[in-house]
Amino acid sequence: MRILMTNWVYLPEFSGAALQSHRLAKELRRLGVHVQMLSGTHESSLVGIDRIDDVIVHRKLRNLSSFSGSLRYWWELDRFIRENRKRIDLVHTHGFHPRVNLAAKRVGLPIVTKITNQTVDDPIAVLDRRAGSLKFKIYSMADAFIATSRVLEELCHSAALPKEKIIRIPNGVDADVFHPAMPREKQRLRETFLAPDNKIILLTVGTVNYTKGLDLLIRALYKLDDEAKERIRLWVVGPTTNRDSYGSVQAGFEEYVPKVKSMISEFGLQNIVQFKGRQSNVSEYMRAADIYIHPSRKEGQPNAIIEAMASGLPVVANLLPGITDEILQNGRFGYLVNGEDSREFASVLRMLINNKSLRERISSQSREHILKYYSLKQIAQRYLSLYSSVIHKGVFEELKNKTMFRKKLSLIGARHDG
Numbered sequence: 041m042r043i044l045m046t047n048w049v050y051l052p053e054f055s056g057a058a059l060q061s062h063r064l065a066k067e068l069r070r071l072g073v074h075v076q077m078l079s080g081t082h083e084s085s086l087v088g089i090d091r092i093d094d095v096i097v098h099r100k101l102r103n104l105s106s107f108s109g110s111l112r113y114w115w116e117l118d119r120f121i122r123e124n125r126k127r128i129d130l131v132h133t134h135g136f137h138p139r140v141n142l143a144a145k146r147v148g149l150p151i152v153t154k155i156t157n158q159t160v161d162d163p164i165a166v167l168d169r170r171a172g173s174l175k176f177k178i179y180s181m182a183d184a185f186i187a188t189s190r191v192l193e194e195l196c197h198s199a200a201l202p203k204e205k206i207i208r209i210p211n212g213v214d215a216d217v218f219h220p221a222m223p224r225e226k227q228r229l230r231e232t233f234l235a236p237d238n239k240i241i242l243l244t245v246g247t248v249n250y251t252k253g254l255d256l257l258i259r260a261l262y263k264l265d266d267e268a269k270e271r272i273r274l275w276v277v278g279p280t281t282n283r284d285s286y287g288s289v290q291a292g293f294e295e296y297v298p299k300v301k302s303m304i305s306e307f308g309l310q311n312i313v314q315f316k317g318r319q320s321n322v323s324e325y326m327r328a329a330d331i332y333i334h335p336s337r338k339e340g341q342p343n344a345i346i347e348a349m350a351s352g353l354p355v356v357a358n359l360l361p362g363i364t365d366e367i368l369q370n371g372r373f374g375y376l377v378n379g380e381d382s383r384e385f386a387s388v389l390r391m392l393i394n395n396k397s398l399r400e401r402i403s404s405q406s407r408e409h410i411l412k413y414y415s416l417k418q419i420a421q422r423y424l425s426l427y428s429s430v431i432h433k434g435v436f437e438e439l440k441n442k443t444m445f446r447k448k449l450s451l452i453g454a455r456h457d458g
Contacts, residue, residue: 041427042074042129044121046140050079050099051092054247054279054318056343057134057156060211065095067214067420073427076128078120078140080113114139122147129431132423133182136161141181150430153179154186155196157340158363162192163199183430188341191362207426212419213346215411220352220403221327229328235273240393242274243329243353245322245344246336248315250296252278253335253358253379258300260335260385262307268390269312274333277325279318326351330399331392335379339363346414349373349406354399356388373406 045065050058058079065075075095080102081087090097100116103109121131121143131144132152144151159165166172166179176199185201186209187193196206221229235241246252254276261274280297304313319325322344326332332348334357345367348355355374357364368374375388392399 041072041424041431042127043068043076043132043427044124044128044130045075045077045132045134046117046137047077047079047134048137049081050077050097053081053083053086056246057154060343061134061154062092062095063214063416064212064420064423066093067212067416068424069094071420071424073424078117080117118143121149125149130427132427136166136175136179138175138178141178145181150433151182152184152186152426152430153182155188155192155340158191158195158338160340162195163201164195167199183433184426186426189339189363189366191360192340194362209419209422209426210414211341211343211346212416213343213350213410213414214416215350218323218326218347218350220407226328229324233275233325233328235328238271239273240271240331241329242272242331242333242389243325243348244274244276244278244333244335245325245347246278246334248276248278248280248297248300251336251338253337255300255303256335256337256358256379256382256385257333258303258307258309258313259382260379260389261309261312263382263386264390264393268393269309271393272312274313275316275325275329276313277316277319277322280315322347323351326353329353331356331389332374333389334358334364335385336360337379341367346410350410350414352403352407354392354402354406356385356392372402373409374402 045061047058047061049055051062065077068075077095077097079097079099081099082102084101086099087101088099090099098120100113100120102113104113117137117139121128121140125147128149130150130152131140132154133140134154135156136153141151155162163176163179167176169175180201182205184205184207185196186207187196188210193206193208197203230241244254244257248254261269281294304310316325326348330353332344332353332355334342334345334355336342336358339360341363345355345357345364355368357368357374357376358379359365359376365376368376370376377385377388379385
């Protein structure tokens with residue numbers, strides 16, 4: 041089976057969708073699937089063919105600052121699919137890429153589209169864009185839509201996408217990479233990351249922007265009493281510039297980080313909050329930490345929460361109905377809070393900070409739950425079954441159409457002979 045995956049950006053550039061697709065691709069490769077990646081990049085030095093963990097990556101220059109640059113980028117994606125059509129069985133898009141859909145359908149390739157984030161590439165968000173009706177028609181060309189959470193599945197139904205095309209498959213986690221640390225390893229990692237022995241380490245992972253909600257967490261920390269503040273450190277792991285994340289500057293993005301840092305100074309939290317920047321060894325940071333916090337305002341299905349639970353961390357997350365409450369069971373694997381209510385947020389943090397036995401109980405339950413429902417090995421098998429079903433259906437339809445065409449020719453010939 042030969043699968044072409046497409047991404048807006050791909051490693052070493054940063055995005056949650058890129059990380060998730062890379063892990064899925066590696067697992068599929070272990071199952072004998074030939075997976076290639078097609079991605080855009082704003083870095084001319086990355087353009088060309090690369091290989092990451094045995095996955096071949098094709099990168100095209102994405103310069104959307106001019107009409108000619110945009111045209112060339114979409115043309116390069118279109119040309120790649122046309123020229124490689126005979127070496128591809130199915131196209132799996134991570135997000136909505138209109139030119140990819142058009143190119144794939146033009147050459148008869150089936151498409152599986154994974155929805156990566158609510159309000160970004162869900163069907164209602166596409167409809168709400170400029171020329172939304174046209175874009176939705178292109179969006180609807182996919183043969184299957186992957187909804188990672190209940191809310192994304194409901195949005196697919198609300199947009200009247202065919203029910204048989206809507207598939208629920210959650211994100212998966214490599215439980216061999218994300219796992220709890222034994223005491224000796226935890227101590228070693230904390231020494232490596234210069235964590236004081238007597239501090240409880242809070243961790244949050246993600247791009248530092250408004251959507252990810254770091255400001256909500258900072259306000260909650262400010263509401264903690266002095267004794268709790270004295271006991272903690274917060275590690276913020278993730279890019280702090282837009283170019284590190286998506287390669288283009290979004291309105292208001294660059295102003296967010298200075299505002300948050302100003303808030304940290306104003307609240308007197310300079311010694312507590314530590315920006316670690318983008319890191320390739322997130323799993324090690326999780327094994328060294330004590331509590332994971334996810335204050336995000338919007339998500340598709342947050343990889344970091346699943347990874348933290350696999351790492352045995354109790355999780356505190358902003359309540360996003362149909363998304364975070366699907367993963368966390370309040371009080372069992374962690375706690376859901378109203379992130380905008382800093383007092384409530386702080387109260388839950390204080391409870392976990394002050395109760396080591398509670399943290400330990402949640403830790404064992406979280407890991408067990410992830411292994412049962414979110415193991416990457418299981419998720420990859422589900423994708424493999426889906427790919428096979430879509431490809432075989434396409435072959436059947438093609439044979440059916442050819443058979444009908446031959447019957448029509450035979451009838452025409454018979455009438456002519458008559």
